Amino acid sequence: MKKHYLMTPGPTQVPEASLLAQARPIVHHRSPAYTELLLETLDGLKYVFQTKRDIMLFASSGTGAMESAVANLFSPGDRVLVASTGNFGERWIKICKAYQLDVIAIEYEWGQRLNPADIESWLKKDSSIKGVFITHAETSTGVVNEVKKVAEITSRSSAVLIVDAVSGLGACELRMDEWGIDVVVSGSQKALMTPPGLAFAAVSERAWELVESSTSPRFYFDYRAYKKALEKPSPQNPYTPAICTIMALGESLRMIREEGIENVWERHRILAKATREGIKALGLKLFSPDDELCNAVTAVNVPEGIDGATIVKAVREEHGVWLAGGQGILKGKIFRIGHCGFYLPSDIILTLASLERSLLKLGFQLEPGSSLVAAQKVFIEEGL
Ligand SMILES: Cc1ncc(COP(=O)(O)O)c(C=O)c1O
Structure with missing residues (x-):
């Protein structure tokens, strides 16, 4: 007999109510029932993004929303950071680069977070920079960038700030309007507790001016088409939307609202803290500095002599728990535990217990139960 537990940083577990919502009869996307669903969903998204700005909703993965921001705001040759x-x-x-922008790239060592002062000094010395791109929670390393500080800097400049919050949104604090972010992009399959397939872009008024002047080629992701469709007497999407996934998202957003976004962020903080304490109790090392870690995912250095992929495979095959390996240059060097979205202490305890058992089997020396005690202490102290 087998059970499966998704503990990856996307896709993530989806609540039963959201899964079942997808099985409801499909409503037509030019009907009043769909307009009602769309408006309610956009309202819920605005709450999670902490914005009153327009939100575009696409049938795509998060990368589509990232591409939409590049295509809609800039023209070939524009300088961006x-x-x-x-x-x-x-x-x-x-x-x-695919959109032929003139890219200045500040590339930090993986595991570090960005330094807002670097962005400030670039913007001071080069007034031709039209946009700054950053990542909220860097899922590949488990760090969270200081978006608020960067937004303070870009708000004082003529450059717009575009934030990839695909994994961070709903897991780590983000306040689009209050912090002054121009564009936030995200996707459905992480902390929003929804199956993959939906992506979003929230756009400030300042960014809209660029949308009007961009000469980059765009069609499906053209923000103007989405805005026009939303301004109709019965607001809708310009093209056939992913209706079933939107039904699921509607349920998940209702749950987030019910819990309250600040409580949702706090739950993620505690889940992440307990995971880290559990990992440290096993004698394993976290990949990134402790004070820079994000609440969406925990990246762990693979112990000497064991390949990262072996651990991920062992935990999956022996216990049905899906962890994620390292990406890019970190392949085989780290493994990652996702805890963004529909997660509670029981999920962390189960994951740590499974990890302990597989590590023991792989010959790693540890005290059985040590990670569970450490995680439990956090949950008890923090009251989750
Ligand atoms: C921070 C971040 N940005 C972008 C993406 C890409 O999203 P998708 O795979 O939905 O295209 C991901 C997915 O893991 C992510 O974590």
Whole structure:
């Protein structure tokens, strides 16, 4: 008999109510029932993004929303700054280059977070920079970037700030309007507790001015089409939306609202803290500095003599727990435990217990139960 537990940083577990919502009869996307669903969903997204701005909703993965921001805001030859802290920062660089932008890339060592002062000094010395791209939670390394500090800097400049919050949104604090972020992009399959397939882009008024002037080729992701469709007497999507996935998202957003976004962030903080304490109690090392870690995912250095992929495979095959390996240059060197979205202490305890058993079998010396005691202490102290 086998059971499966998704503990990856996307896709993530989906609550039963959201899964069942997808089985409801499909409503037509030009009907009043769909308009009602869309408006309610956009309202819920605005709450999670902490924004009153327009939100575009696409049938795509998060990368689609990233591409949409590049295509809609900039024209070939425009100078932009990308502060890259890992795999997903690199993705910004690749997309910007694909759209023939003039990219200045600040590439930090993987595991470090960006230094807002570097962005400030670039913007001071080069007023032709039109946009700054950063990553909120860098899923490949487990760090969270200081988005608020960067937004303070870009708000004082003529450059717009575009934030990839695909894994961070709903797991780590993010306040789009209050912090002054111009564009936030995200996806459905992480902390929003929804199956993959939906992506979002929230766009400030300042960014809209660029949308109007961009000469980059775009069609499916053209923000103007989405805005026009939303401004109709019965707001809708310009093209056939992923109706069933939106139904699931509606349920998940209802749950997030019910819990309250601050409580959701706090739950993630405690889950992440307990995971880390459990890992440290096993004598394993976290990949990134302790004070820079994000609440969406925990990246762990693979112990000497064991290959990272072996651990991930062993935990999956022996206990049905799906962890993630390292990406890019970290392949085989780290493994990652996702805890963004529909997760509770019981999920962390189960994951640590499974990890302990597999590590023991692989010959790693540890005290059985030590990670569980450490994690339990956090849950008890923090009251989760
Ligand atoms: C920070 C970040 N950005 C972008 C993406 C890409 O999202 P998708 O795989 O949905 O295209 C991911 C997915 O893991 C991510 O974690």
